[in-house]
C-alpha cells in the first residue's frame with residue numbers, strides 16, 4: 001500500500017466513524033448504488049452542482065442528498081457499476097481547483113452504503129414561542145432604517161463600536177458585554193430613534209408586543225461574521241425580544257439544551273419575536289460564514305434540495321424592554337434571577353472551617369466529578385517542568401504533590417517518582433497508568449520529614465482559599481523534602497497579560513476565531529469531522545445557556561515559547577497553558593458584581609465572582625467555570641451535554657508567591673519566573689546547620 005493509499009484508508013475509516021456517530025448510519029463494505037462522500041458537503045463549501053457535475057460523469061445519478069452544514073454528501077446512482085467506477089476514480093484523489101471544483105484543497109473519501117438517509121429541510125419548524133413575520137416592513141422602510149444607520153455610522157464614530165465579529169451601536173441603554181446587562185441608572189440620551197416609531201407602533205397595534213421596548217442594539221454583519229450562540233440574560237430584559245433583519249438573509253440557529261437544533265432563515269425585512277421558551281431556554285446565534293444553506297425550492301430548482309446562498313451585509317435592529325424586578329420565568333436552570341440566591345452565598349472563607357468547606361465543594365468535589373474529562377485535557381507536560389525533572393540526578397526520589405492525572409510522573413525514567421492527590425478518581429487514573437500514587441491532602445502529606453530528594457506541586461497551591469493554607473501547602477512540601485533538595489511550584493497568575501504579551505488563556509478566543517488549534521484546554525463541544533483544505537467543524541451544543549464555543553479547539557497543551565524571568569524579577573514571554581476548559585462565553589454572568597450592582601451599589605469583596613473565561617482576572621479570588629461534557633446518545637445523534645462546575649482559585653499577583661515562600665524558615669528561592677500565565681518558583685531546602 002502506498003503512503004497516499006494508507007492516508008485515504010485512514011480518512012475513510014475516520015469519516016465512517018463520524019457518519020455513524022452523527023447520523024447513526026453505517027457504511028457497507030459491499031459495493032452498492034449508494035455512496036457516502038466525505039468532504040463533499042455543504043459544510044465544505046461544495047455545492048450540489050459541484051457534486052452533480054463530478055459524479056454524473058460515471059453514470060446516471062438517481063439522487064444527491066446534502067444536509068445543512070455537514071461535511072459530506074450522499075450520492076445515489078441508478079447502477080452499482082457507476083457507483084463502483086466513481087469510487088475507484090474519486091476516492092482519495094485531490095480535486096483540481098478550479099477545473100473540477102470551485103473550493104480549493106478538497107479530497108473526497110468515499111464509502112458504499114446500503115441506503116441514503118432522507119433529506120431534512122430547514123426553516124419549516126420554529127422553536128416554541130418564536131414568532132416569525134416575513135415582509136413585516138416594505139422596501140422603502142428598509143431603506144429608511146439602513147440610511148439611518150449609515151448616518152449614525154458616519155456621525156458617531158466615537159460611540160460606534162466595532163466588535164470583533166460585527167459593528168454595533170446601542171440606544172436607550174448601553175448594552176454591557178460580559179455581564180450582558182444594562183445599567184438602568186444610565187439611560188443614553190435620545191432614547192430609541194424615531195425611525196423605529198412606525199415599526200414599534202405596528203407591533204403594538206397588532207398585539208405582538210404589550211410593552212414598548214426601551215433598548216435598541218443595531219448590529220451590522222459583513223459576510224463571514226456572526227454572533228456566538230447565547231441566551232440573552234434573563235434579569236435585565238423582559239420577555240419578547242424583537243429582531244428586525246435588513247439587507248441580506250442569514251440563518252439564525254436556535255438550539256435547545258437537549259441538542260435539538262432549528263435553523264431559521266431570517267429574510268430581509270422580516271421580524272422575529274422571541275418569547276417564552278425561545279427567549280429563555282433556546283440559544284440563538286449566527287454561525288460566522290459567508291454563505292447559508294437554504295432549501296433550493298425556496299430559491300429555484302427542485303424540491304427538497306439544499307444549496308448555498310451567499311450572504312450580503314446584514315443589519316439587524318434588536319429591541320428589548322428592560323426589566324425592573326427579577327425574572328420569574330419557568331426556566332430556573334437558565335435564569336440568573338432565580339439562580340442568584342444560591343450563588344450569592346459563595347463567600348470568601350473567614351475561618352479555617354469555612355475554607356475547608358469551600359475547597360471541599362469548589363475544588364475537591366469538582367475534581368472528583370470532572371476527573372475523566374479533566375484528564376483528557378491534560379496531556380502535554382510543560383517544558384520548564386520537564387526541564388526541572390530531567391535536571392534531577394539519577395536515582396533521585398521525586399514527590400508530585402497534587403499530581404492530577406500523573407502527567408509528570410513518568411517523565412524522567414531515571415528517577416523514582418511518587419504522586420499524590422486529593423482526588424480519588426485522578427489517583428485511579430494515575431494507577432491505571434502504572435504510577436506509584438496515593439490519595440492524600442496536600443496540607444497533610446503522609447510522608448516522613450526529609451524523605452524525598454525533590455518535589456513538584458504544579459497548579460495546586462492556588463486552590464487553597466486562605467493565605468495561611470497556601471503557606472501551609474508550600475511548607476508541607478518543604479517538610480517532606482530532604483535538606484539540599486529542590487521543589488518547584490506553579491500557581492496561576494492574576495496577570496494574564498504581562499508587558500503587553502497576552503497569555504494564551506486570553507489569546508484563546510482569537511485563535512479559535514481564526515480556527516487555529518489551541519494550546520490550552522478548551523471546551524470540546526465541537527469535533528473536527530473530516531480533514532480537508534479548510535477545516536470543517538461540526539458543532540454540538542450543550543445546555544449551557546450562556547452559549548457554546550465558536551470553533552474547534554484541540555487539547556494540545558503546548559506549543560510554547562516560554563522565556564524566563566530571572567531571579568531578579570523580569571517577566572517572560574509566554575504562549576500559555578491555562579487552567580480553564582471553556583471557550584468564549586460572552587454571556588456569562590459575573591454573579592458577584594451583578595448582585596452588588598442591583599442591591600447596594602457597593603461591591604462586597606467577600607462574594608466570590610464567577611470568572612468569565614478567557615478574560616482578564618479582575619480579582620484574586622474567584623470561581624472558574626468548568627463545562628463537563630457528558631456524551632449521550634439520543635435519537636441516534638450524539639449530543640454533547642455539559643454540566644457546569646465552579647472551581648475556586650486564588651490567582652497570584654506578581655511577587656506574591658515569593659513573599660509567601662520567604663515566610664517559610666530555612667528556604668531559599670533559587671529561581672522565580674513567569675511561565676504560561678503562571679508564577680513559578682524553585683525553592684531549595686537549606687541544610688539544618
Ligand SMILES: C[S@@+](CC[C@H](N)C(=O)[O-])C[C@H]1O[C@@H](n2cnc3c(N)ncnc32)[C@H](O)[C@@H]1O
Nearest residue numbers: 367402403404421422423441442458459460463
Ligand atoms: C490544576 S490540577 C493540576 C494537576 C497536575 N499537577 C498538573 O499539573 O496537571 C490541580 C490538582 O490539585 C489537586 N488538589 C487540589 N487541592 C488539593 C489538596 N488540598 N490536596 C491534594 N490535592 C489537591 C486536584 O485534585 C488536582 O488534581
Ligand SMILES: [Zn+2]
Nearest residue numbers: 234327329335
Ligand atoms: Zn428567567
